[in-house]
Amino acid sequence: MTGPEKTAPSWAGPRLRVEGLVKRYRGSDRNAVDGVSLEVGAGEIFGLLGPNGAGKTSTILVSTTRARPTAGKVTLDGIDVAVHGSRARRHLGVVTQVNTLDRSLSVWENLYFHCRFFGFSRREAKARCRDLLDRFELADRSGDRVDHLSGGLAQRAQLARALAHHPSVLFLDEPTAWLDPQSRLALWDRVRALRDQEGVSVVLTTHSMDEADRLCDRVAIMDQGRILVCGTPEELKRAVAAAVTVELRLKAPPSPEVLHRLEALRGVERVTSEADKVEVLTASRDGAVPDLVSAVGEGLLDLSVSEPTLESVFISLTGRNLRD
Amino acid sequence: MTEALTATGAAPSKGASRGPGETWPGRARAGQWRLSLAGFAALIARDLRVLVKMPSSFLLRTVLNPLMFVFVFTYLYPRIGAGHFGQVAGQSLATVALPGLVASAIIFQGLNAVALPLSMEFSATREIEDRVMAPVSHRLVALAKVCFSALQSLIAAVIVFPLVYLVPATPVQVHVSSWPALVLATVLGSLLAGFLGLLLGTVIEVRKIATVFTVTVVPLTFLGCVYYPWASLHTVRWLQVLVLANPLVYLSEALRAALTSALPHMSTLASLSTLAAMTVVLAWAAARTFTHRVLT
Numbered sequence: 001m002t003g004p005e006k007t008a009p010s011w012a013g014p015r016l017r018v019e020g021l022v023k024r025y026r027g028s029d030r031n032a033v034d035g036v037s038l039e040v041g042a043g044e045i046f047g048l049l050g051p052n053g054a055g056k057t058s059t060i061l062v063s064t065t066r067a068r069p070t071a072g073k074v075t076l077d078g079i080d081v082a083v084h085g086s087r088a089r090r091h092l093g094v095v096t097q098v099n100t101l102d103r104s105l106s107v108w109e110n111l112y113f114h115c116r117f118f119g120f121s122r123r124e125a126k127a128r129c130r131d132l133l134d135r136f137e138l139a140d141r142s143g144d145r146v147d148h149l150s151g152g153l154a155q156r157a158q159l160a161r162a163l164a165h166h167p168s169v170l171f172l173d174e175p176t177a178w179l180d181p182q183s184r185l186a187l188w189d190r191v192r193a194l195r196d197q198e199g200v201s202v203v204l205t206t207h208s209m210d211e212a213d214r215l216c217d218r219v220a221i222m223d224q225g226r227i228l229v230c231g232t233p234e235e236l237k238r239a240v241a242a243a244v245t246v247e248l249r250l251k252a253p254p255s256p257e258v259l260h261r262l263e264a265l266r267g268v269e270r271v272t273s274e275a276d277k278v279e280v281l282t283a284s285r286d287g288a289v290p291d292l293v294s295a296v297g298e299g300l301l302d303l304s305v306s307e308p309t310l311e312s313v314f315i316s317l318t319g320r321n322l323r324d
Numbered sequence: 325m326t327e328a329l330t331a332t333g334a335a336p337s338k339g340a341s342r343g344p345g346e347t348w349p350g351r352a353r354a355g356q357w358r359l360s361l362a363g364f365a366a367l368i369a370r371d372l373r374v375l376v377k378m379p380s381s382f383l384l385r386t387v388l389n390p391l392m393f394v395f396v397f398t399y400l401y402p403r404i405g406a407g408h409f410g411q412v413a414g415q416s417l418a419t420v421a422l423p424g425l426v427a428s429a430i431i432f433q434g435l436n437a438v439a440l441p442l443s444m445e446f447s448a449t450r451e452i453e454d455r456v457m458a459p460v461s462h463r464l465v466a467l468a469k470v471c472f473s474a475l476q477s478l479i480a481a482v483i484v485f486p487l488v489y490l491v492p493a494t495p496v497q498v499h500v501s502s503w504p505a506l507v508l509a510t511v512l513g514s515l516l517a518g519f520l521g522l523l524l525g526t527v528i529e530v531r532k533i534a535t536v537f538t539v540t541v542v543p544l545t546f547l548g549c550v551y552y553p554w555a556s557l558h559t560v561r562w563l564q565v566l567v568l569a570n571p572l573v574y575l576s577e578a579l580r581a582a583l584t585s586a587l588p589h590m591s592t593l594a595s596l597s598t599l600a601a602m603t604v605v606l607a608w609a610a611a612r613t614f615t616h617r618v619l620t
Contacts, residue, residue: 025620064457067620087356089459100453104374110454113373116366117458119359161454 013078014039015169015201016046016063021072023058031070032058034225040169043195045202047216049209049310051320055225056205057097060171063203064094077168090118093162093200097174099154101146107157108133108142111164118165128164136160136190152183159190163200170194172204176211188215209310221314228317237308244285244312246292248278249302261295269315276301283316356459363460367468370455375476385436386480390425390488394418398492407494412556415587418492422485423579424550427513429484431548431572432541433477434517435524438469442525443533446617456618466614470518470607477514501585505592509578512599516571519606526613548572553580555588574599 016039023033033055040046048056061067063074065085074081081088102110111132115125133139136156141149149157155175162170172191176184192215194200206212212219213233220230229236253276262271262280267288270281278296282288285305293300314320375382398418401409410417445452455465489496500506528536547567549557554577557564567573578595580587589595 061620066456066618086360086459086461089457090359094453094457096450096453098450100450102370102451102454103449104377104451105370109373113366113370114454116369117363117455117460119362119459165459 014041015044015077016040016203017073017075018059018063019073019075021059021062021074022070023055023062023067024070031055031225033062035072036222036225036227037072038220038227038230040201040203042168042201043199045191045195045204045215045217047212047219048203048205048222049207049212049219049314050222051207053224054222056222057173058225059222060094060173060203060205064092064171065089090165091168093165093167093170095155095158095162095170095172095175097177099146099151099158101149101154101157101161103145103147105146106143107138107146107149110146110157111161114161114164120165132160132164151178152180152186155179155183155187156190159187163194163198166198167200169201169203172202174205174207176206176208184211191215209314213310219310221310221317223314223318229313233310236310236313244282244288244308245306246280246282246288247304247306248280248292248296248300250276250278250296251299251301252276254278254296254299258296258299262292265291265295269319281312281315360460360464363458364464364468367455367458367460367465368472371469371472382476382479383483386429386433386483387487389432390429390484391491393421393425394488394491397421398488398494402493410551412553413587415497415584416492416494417551418488418494418496419498419584420553420587421551422488422496422498423583424548424576425488426481426484426583427572427575427579428545428548428550429480430477430510430513431517431520431544431575433480433514434473434519434521435537435541436521437473437476438518438521439525439528440533440537442469442522443528443530446526447530452618462615462618463611465618466522466611470515470522470610473518473521474511474514477517478510481510481514497586498583499585500583502582502592505578505596506582508596509575509582509599512596512603513575513578516575516599516603516606519603519610520571522610523606523613526610526617544570544572549576549580553577553588554590571599571602574602 018036018038021033021036022031024031032053036055036059038046048054048059050056058067062069063076063081065081065088069082076088076091079088079091101107102113105113108129111129112125115128116122120128129142133142136159138153138157138160141153146154146157175191176187179187188211191202191204195202204211204216216233218230218232219236220227221236222228254273259271259273259278262268262278265282267283268280269283272279280292282292289303289305293303397410398416398421401407401417407416410420412420442452456462458465489498524533524536524540547563548570549567550572554564554567554573557567574590574595577590578592578599580589581592581595
């Protein structure tokens, strides 16, 4: 445990620290990342949540030494990624949105050469490959060419590769964007297990509210290059006067007048109807139900109010839907 | 907004907080320079593995062009009564073209071994990703690519030489007049080819690469003093000046001076120093474009 580059084991601070990060791409007239600061602790699963163009991927690109910061600083285990890129890369692992496995090589060779790039001896690399293939249930596919793998398997192989060199922070850029629901759940389990067993910190970007809510210890909601709010999913939902969805069931499909009256109510963001059901998204819970009831009048059969979600947090912060 | 909701607040720590270094195996604990060296060797080993997996594609792209040339012009032509075709200073076309064909095999290996795969790996497949995330500098990743390309160029030279020596029906007059010049020219040409490939592979979009190949390879070869010595162009003075921009000219001429000195050729000093200067310029440009491509 010697050598000047061995900052990691003795590093007690946050695994990832982003301070006042600004990123403006050449030829662009706005900042893709506009003053982002955040910290990710050991063993934490941290989510960057926001719509496309919010600056999530740019934050990850700078943090993983693939983009130069315009201003601000990113440190990984205390190492400035813009100054000591090569050293910082020993401390991080990345799974990108698209499959970047080496198609000229087999699954085993992908893992093996990755280990070798990180200075493992042949013997060490082979041992690590065996371990990873077992843990990621890829042993029976080890000789396969990677372009023959399904989306879920390729994702697993990429995750195994990103972890092969024991990084302290694992970056997952939209890890489940292209996965079927079953593979998505499996990946969440795997990410939690990694955190629990290896103590690796995870930074993931997502535009899935569900993913942020169910997987992340803390979430930063980003929009237009800035962090709007950051905290545990529960904190966010509690602290923000979150929008709620009220579902109304009527005796008959609502008349256009009723829909107009609902839309005109204070705080109502969106009204959608299907047959005898009406869904109303309203910015605040306070006073919403009595207003809705009186607006609908006689024909109301049933009413339910959904719990605030991260989506409603986003809407109340930006006035926009996450998928807009 | 409450204090708890700022992004830089104390982060909860879950799970074992084990540092990465504690699980790094032996060699990975070494200093950065040793790690760089190991990473560099691994990058070469990866390329070697891919080459060994598919040797036929390497052999075909190396052998086919010179083989067809020598077969038609130096084996077939003399047999159909066109034996004097391409003769210069009383030497057969086979003798004239031998250094040129070796030179073009060296140069075009760089395009085939670097430019084409790199252009694909950067855009279409993004396979380069894992290599540029290795804990070595990006320039070293680029240099590994160039070194491996140069190695393939050297192998190509060794394969093509006996081919163009043995196939022709007419005698080939080869005599190594300077081993150091021969070795230096081959090595410089191989490196130049690698840097040229690196430059093109990082600058050209994958959908345009086929066109760019056609518009570079064909004129570079036909105007590269491959099938005729540079001196014999004195009758077409403007062309003699124009082709001086073509790096293949200097490699053909340097090899001509080293292998077939009976033919007119550029001075070894002029050809080798220009080759060296072009290599340095291409290396500088390619290092810039590669880094630019990797970093956004």
